[in-house]
Amino acid sequence: MSNPFEGMGDDEKEYQKVVSDNVNKRMEGAMNDLKKKYSEGRGGDDMGDDGPTGDAYQKHQQMQKKRADAARAQKNASKKAEAEMIKAQRENMQQNDQDESSDDEYDDLLEELDADPEMEALRAKRISHMRQKQIDRAENLAKGHGSYRIITQDEFLNEVTTSKWVALHFFHKEFERCKIMHHHLELIAPIHIECKFINIDAEKCPFFVSKLQVRTLPTLVIFRDGVAVDRLTGFQEMAVDPSEPDKWHTSKLQAWIASTGAITFAMPTEEIRKEMEKMGITPRGTIWSTKHANADDEDED
Structure with a gap:
């Protein structure tokens, strides 16, 4: 490095040295004062509201952190939803014979x-x-399709409004005919993924029992986009033989639900039934029959 005082006389060199030392001392003093202010949290006094210790700067930093946290949470939620969708698709491919x-x-x-x-x-x-x-x-x-599940009153709105078609069975745990309805719906639910099949204890959901004017049990209510569009009260015309009102085939209930638009199903014609009989194909395990079922079980609330 070249000598800054080269070419100067002794008096001029002395003068420049004094000036340089003075400037250096002032700069060192200013830096020490600034460091002291920041260490005491007073840096904003000189730097203004936008400085590293000012209120505006701190609020900005907090807002940036909140945005980053929100973006991270949204990204995690998206990954979780995508993972659930992939899992459901894999299960679908495995079970969809x-x-x-x-x-x-x-x-x-x-x-x-x-x-x-x-x-x-x-x-x-x-x-x-x-x-x-x-x-x-x-x-x-x-969304929970493919199985027949029980829900609570707190889950009612979310379950009914998040699917296009929902079949909801209002039951009483002591009514034999409610058990019969359970039996048939448990068989239907895994077959017709296009509709959600759920049930709720009428005793534990008084608000919705009153709101939907459920008077007789069992009652099966069909919802479309969260709006009740049809209902099956008791067994009505399910039974083929009036002397055995509780003995009927699951296909009768499937046909009724299909008539509301909730599922796709067509009753076999007589010609098809005969062909099935020739081939040795007969309905299996879809008829509930009990000597204990009686008309008294279809009670008023």
């Missing part, structure tokens, strides 16, 4: 004639339809 949207069907579609543009368009439409059905099925499973 009867679903139309199997991998074999995709393979069959891909083997169709692809030279005809109309066939290509039709194939693309069918594939899109089946993929949408898979998505809908996975979403429904994530």
Whole structure:
């Protein structure tokens, strides 16, 4: 480094040295004062409200932290929802032996004639339809479809309003006919994923019993987009033989629910029944019959 005093006379060198020492002492003093102020939390006095210790700066830092925490929480929630959707899709693929949207069907579609543009368009439409059905099925499973579950009064609104179609059974634990309804709905729920099947103890939900004017048990209420659109009170015309009102096939209940639009189901025609009999195919395990069931169990609240 070159000498800053090179070329100067002795008097001039002495003068410049005194000035330089004075400046250095002032700078050192100013730095020490600034460090002391920050150590005492008074840095904002000189730096203003936007300084590192000012109120505006601190509020800004807090707001940035809140935004970062909120973004992180949203990201975690999205990852969790995506994980649940993937899990539901995997379970769907494992259990979906009867679903139309199997991998074999995709393979069959891909083997169709692809030279005809109309066939290509039709194939693309069918594939899109089946993929949408898979998505809908996975979403429904994530919402609790596919099983027959009991809910509480606090869960009522969330369960009824989060699915397009819901079948809700109001029951009493001591009524035999409510047990019969349970039996049939437990068989239907895993088959018809398009509708949510749930039940609630009428004694433990007085508000909704009153709101929906439930007077007879069992009562099955069908909701569409959270609005009650139809109901089945007791067994009405379920039984084929009036002398045995509690003995009827599950398909009778399926047909009634299908009539509301909640599920897709068609009763076999007589011709199909006969063909099934020739092939040795008969209904199994879907009829509840008990000597203890009687009309007294269909009581008023």
